Amino acid sequence: MKSQYKFLSYYNTIRYFLKDKGIQFNAAGTHLLADTSRKQHVQDFQFIVAIILNQQSRNYNVEKSMKNLKQNIHLDAYNVSKMDMKTFAKYLDGITYGGKKSDQIIQTAQILINEFNGQVPTDPKELKKLKGFGKNSIELYLKREENKQSKHITLTPKTLLFLLRTQIIAGQEISIYKDQAQLTNPEIQNYLQTFIDPILWKTLHIPIDLFVDEVCQEENPKCQECPLRDKCPTFQVNSMSSQDSSDLFSES
Numbered sequence: 001m002k003s004q005y006k007f008l009s010y011y012n013t014i015r016y017f018l019k020d021k022g023i024q025f026n027a028a029g030t031h032l033l034a035d036t037s038r039k040q041h042v043q044d045f046q047f048i049v050a051i052i053l054n055q056q057s058r059n060y061n062v063e064k065s066m067k068n069l070k071q072n073i074h075l076d077a078y079n080v081s082k083m084d085m086k087t088f089a090k091y092l093d094g095i096t097y098g099g100k101k102s103d104q105i106i107q108t109a110q111i112l113i114n115e116f117n118g119q120v121p122t123d124p125k126e127l128k129k130l131k132g133f134g135k136n137s138i139e140l141y142l143k144r145e146e147n148k149q150s151k152h153i154t155l156t157p158k159t160l161l162f163l164l165r166t167q168i169i170a171g172q173e174i175s176i177y178k179d180q181a182q183l184t185n186p187e188i189q190n191y192l193q194t195f196i197d198p199i200l201w202k203t204l205h206i207p208i209d210l211f212v213d214e215v216c217q218e219e220n221p222k223c224q225e226c227p228l229r230d231k232c233p234t235f236q237v238n239s240m241s242s243q244d245s246s247d248l249f250s251e252s
């Protein structure tokens with residue numbers, strides 16, 4: 001089977017598996033993905049809002065709140081700069097210090113309109129002027145800017161391990177996942193990019209990461225309950241070798 005079909009088939013199986021288990025993969029970072037149908041400055045502002053809401057709050061609650069905001073108001077700096085705290089806060093759901101954060105977001109929108117012509121700056125000194133935006137928030141924002149420029153498929157060791165175990169990446173030793181340098185290996189990057197768009201990957205990897213955390217763990221993967229076990233070459237090889245050794249024991 002061609003790699004892209006194999007990947008898609010695994011991906012769909014993972015999505016259904018997570019859905020059946022009630023695992024909210026939408027709540028694992030998708031709120032950090034702005035509405036890409038909007039102009040760039042609106043996307044940047046939405047990312048700022050998500051970062052402020054995310055402080056000391058659960059991803060799931062931020063996800064719900066971002067959805068409420070995007071569905072009910074024009075979530076851009078111009079519109080938010082004219083809102084009052086109570087109106088903004090009523091769209092938040094389960095956010096710690098929701099009132100204070102609403103206030104910070106409105107003030108941030110006003111600063112962006114008055115000082116930066118509605119654009120989110122990229123200079124850390126200027127980002128520091130935004131309300132509720134400390135060192136970690138600035139780092140997170142700049143990281144996203146960096147990722148936007150990147151043409152890479154961002155891999156973590158555990159995702160790389162999964163791609164190797166399932167042989168979506170074939171012909172490589174499993175042990176390479178332990179080597180950080182392999183995460184940007186040009187050969188692997190080029191190969192993956194023949195069938196995965198790096199921009200789409202920013203969303204695609206979310207259910208895969210959850211699946212890896214839940215099932216295909218680095219140590220002791222839960223192959224017996226894995227929905228991919230019938231297709232997974234690592235599982236087939238492991239079960240054949242355990243079958244061989246039990247045959248050996250039964251012969252002796």
Ligand code: SF4
Pocket residue numbers: 165166215216217221222223226227228229232233234235
């Ligand atoms: S069968 Fe095992 S090794 Fe293969 S994907 Fe599932 S958990 Fe991972």
